[in-house]
Amino acid sequence: MADTEYRDPSGKRLADYPHPSVAVDTAVMTVVDGELSVLQICDAVDDDWRLPGTFVHEGERLADSVLRSLREKAGVEGLAPRQLHVFDDPSRDSRGWVLSVAHLDVVPAAALTIDPGRARLVAVAASGAMVHAHDDILEYAVAQLREDHRERPDPHGLLAEPFTMTELRRLHEVVLGVELQPDTFRRAMVGRLVVAEGKRAEGPGKPAGLYRRG
Amino acid sequence: MADTEYRDPSGKRLADYPHPSVAVDTAVMTVVDGELSVLQICDAVDDDWRLPGTFVHEGERLADSVLRSLREKAGVEGLAPRQLHVFDDPSRDSRGWVLSVAHLDVVPAAALTIDPGRARLVAVAASGAMVHAHDDILEYAVAQLREDHRERPDPHGLLAEPFTMTELRRLHEVVLGVELQPDTFRRAMVGRLVVAEGKRAEGPGKPAGLYRRG
DNA sequence: TCAATAGTGTCTATGAGACACTATTAA
DNA sequence: TTAATAGTGTCTCATAGACACTATTGA
Numbered sequence: 001m002a003d004t005e006y007r008d009p010s011g012k013r014l015a016d017y018p019h020p021s022v023a024v025d026t027a028v029m030t031v032v033d034g035e036l037s038v039l040q041i042c043d044a045v046d047d048d049w050r051l052p053g054t055f056v057h058e059g060e061r062l063a064d065s066v067l068r069s070l071r072e073k074a075g076v077e078g079l080a081p082r083q084l085h086v087f088d089d090p091s092r093d094s095r096g097w098v099l100s101v102a103h104l105d106v107v108p109a110a111a112l113t114i115d116p117g118r119a120r121l122v123a124v125a126a127s128g129a130m131v132h133a134h135d136d137i138l139e140y141a142v143a144q145l146r147e148d149h150r151e152r153p154d155p156h157g158l159l160a161e162p163f164t165m166t167e168l169r170r171l172h173e174v175v176l177g178v179e180l181q182p183d184t185f186r187r188a189m190v191g192r193l194v195v196a197e198g199k200r201a202e203g204p205g206k207p208a209g210l211y212r213r214g
Numbered sequence: 215m216a217d218t219e220y221r222d223p224s225g226k227r228l229a230d231y232p233h234p235s236v237a238v239d240t241a242v243m244t245v246v247d248g249e250l251s252v253l254q255i256c257d258a259v260d261d262d263w264r265l266p267g268t269f270v271h272e273g274e275r276l277a278d279s280v281l282r283s284l285r286e287k288a289g290v291e292g293l294a295p296r297q298l299h300v301f302d303d304p305s306r307d308s309r310g311w312v313l314s315v316a317h318l319d320v321v322p323a324a325a326l327t328i329d330p331g332r333a334r335l336v337a338v339a340a341s342g343a344m345v346h347a348h349d350d351i352l353e354y355a356v357a358q359l360r361e362d363h364r365e366r367p368d369p370h371g372l373l374a375e376p377f378t379m380t381e382l383r384r385l386h387e388v389v390l391g392v393e394l395q396p397d398t399f400r401r402a403m404v405g406r407l408v409v410a411e412g413k414r415a416e417g418p419g420k421p422a423g424l425y426r427r428g
Numbered sequence: 429t430c431a432a433t434a435g436t437g438t439c440t441a442t443g444a445g446a447c448a449c450t451a452t453t454a455a
Numbered sequence: 456t457t458a459a460t461a462g463t464g465t466c467t468c469a470t471a472g473a474c475a476c477t478a479t480t481g482a
Contacts, residue, residue: 018272019233022313058232059311062302083300086315088276097273099236101300166461184445186462199452205460206452380434398472400435413479419433420479 021098024065025053025134026081027141028074031158031174032109035123036145038138040130041073042118048131051138052076052119053100066103074119076112078105080156084140092133102137104144106156149175153189154213162196162210165189235312238279239267239348240295241355242288245372245388246323249337250359252352254344255287256332262345265352266290266333267314280317288333290326292319294370298354306347316351318358320370363389367403368427376410376424379403 028039028051040049054069056062066081084102092098114121124142129135148155149172154163159171169185192214199207242253242265254263268283270276280295298316306312328335338356343349362369363386368377373385383399406428413421 017235017269020236020270020272021231022234022236055231056234058234059304061304062300062313086276086297086300090273090275099276164461181445183447183462188444201453202460204452204454204458206462208461378434395472397435397474402471415480416433418431418479418481420435422434 018097021096022056023053023093023098023100024056024062024069024081024103025051025100025137026066026070026078026103026105027051027084027138028070028076028078028105028107028112029124029141029145030107030109030112030121031171032112032121034170034174035125036142036174036177037109037121037123038127038141039074039076039112039114040120040122040127042120043131046131049120049122049128050131051134062101062103066105070105075115076107076119079107079111081105082144084137084144087133087136089133100137102140104141106145106158108158108160110160146176153192153211157213161212162198163212164200164202164208164210166202166208168193168211232311235310236270237267237307237312237314238270238276238283238295238317239265239314239351240280240284240292240317240319241265241298241352242284242290242292242319242321242326243338243355243359244321244323244326244335245385246326246335248384248388249339250356250388250391251323251335251337252341252355253288253290253326253328254334254336254341257345260345263334263336263342264345265348276315276317280319284319289329290321290333293321293325295319296358298351298358301347301350303347314351316354318355320359320372322372322374324374360390367406367425371427375426376412377426378414378416378422378424380416380422382407382425 030037030039039052041052042048043050052069052073054065054072056065057068060068062083063081067078070076070078081103082105084104087100087102090097092100109121112121124138127135127138130138145156153168154171159167165186166182168189169180169182172185173180193211194214196210196212198210200210201207244251244253253266255266256262257264266283266287268279268286270279271282274282276297277295281292284290284292295317296319298318301314301316304311306314326335338352341352344352359370367382368385373381379400380396382403383394383396386399387394407425408428410424410426412424414424415421
């Protein structure tokens with residue numbers, strides 16, 4: 001793949017330039033126990049909590065680096081990593097010149113099997129400071145997640161289908177961090193959903209209709 | 215800055231990992247002659263038109279790499295580069311494993327002095343294919359630019375202050391690629407502008423009031 | 429005066445929000 | 456029946472869009 005004969009106008013080969021280390025760091029987000037939560041791992045070196053990440057391997061796509069880091073560092077199978085931002089402050093990482101490409105991956109809690117020795121899920125509201133400015137990454141991730149949930153119903157498939165309108169609303173309330181009017185929410189979302197068979201009753205009260213994502 | 219003693223859990227130093235080349239490629243956008251336009255340079259190697267870019271120098275911030283590449287490759291003084299996306303397809307660049315961090319920089323035409331031997335401004339609508347999938351970068355840039363112009367008046371300062379409401383509307387029409395209703399546009403924007411002194415008449419007709427960005 | 433451009437009054441359609449009402453179940 | 460939850464009818468208010476009107480200039 002690499003054309004080792006390539007030389008730039010000044011005669012230098014690609015390998016003659018100094019190269020940064022390129023890492024991916026990922027905010028794996030989910031909703032569990034009515035809380036918007038993020039996956040943290042315990043850093044083997046610093047014994048600090050941080051977001052899972054890894055250096056990019058040769059010829060690897062960034063999304064594949066993300067999925068590999070989640071498997072190796074947290075024993076978690078990721079889904080669809082999405083680029084957020086490149087953090088490029090040269091003093092950001094004490095190990096040297098590292099560019100970190102922040103990612104967001106949203107995974108239903110049901111698909112996350114957490115090994116307590118390696119990883120934990122922490123509510124975003126309660127998540128303390130992490131190393132290497134990983135809090136900044138979390139901020140980007142939450143902002144992106146909220147943006148996604150403002151228009152579309154359950155855009156990342158956090159709910160098991162079929163789901164009730166109330167379940168969908170509670171999900172959006174948790175992600176957005178605000179209470180939503182049931183009637184307004186229903187009218188905004190019903191056109192973007194498909195009706196599913198059957199009803200579901202949670203305790204007393206009229207059974208709720210069921211929906212699937214469009 | 216670099217801690218050369220750092221070793222990861224498997225005993226490898228940072229430098230022992232293979233490293234990608236990291237480049238920045240920038241869509242410098244402006245509006246000239248009523249056209250949304252992009253700066254292209256003529257590639258010295260391939261003799262193809264492309265977006266200006268460079269490899270990132272050691273310890274350099276990405277935004278500084280962008281500004282340097284614009285100075286060196288196009289003789290242009292950039293303003294405020296903004297990250298768009300990392301293009302990471304390993305086969306994207308024939309020279310080898312290159313990650314390209316796409317940027318957008320919006321510069322008023324008045325601040326762009328184009329050396330015809332090195333660079334040119336091309337209307338986006340008429341811009342043909344560029345090398346290394348630089349067309350993808352342009353798509354991201356245009357989408358971002360339109361997003362910015364949907365809410366805020368002249369968000370990147372393309373107009374010289376003070377300006378008339380009609381000048382502002384024509385700018386937004388060019389960027390968004392649609393015609394806008396003068397009255398609706400005025401009412402949407404007037405609250406986000408500050409009134410400036412004086413009037414300006416362009417030919418016959420009532421002289422227009424002047425505004426500045428908030 | 430007329431032509432041309434700037435700016436406003438106002439009607440209408442749309443949609444968000446709020447509230448009250450109806451609907452359907454368990455106990 | 457009552458309590459609880461689901462879902463709808465409808466009023467109000469804010470806003471976008473459209474259109475017509477007024478305002479102010481040069482020729």
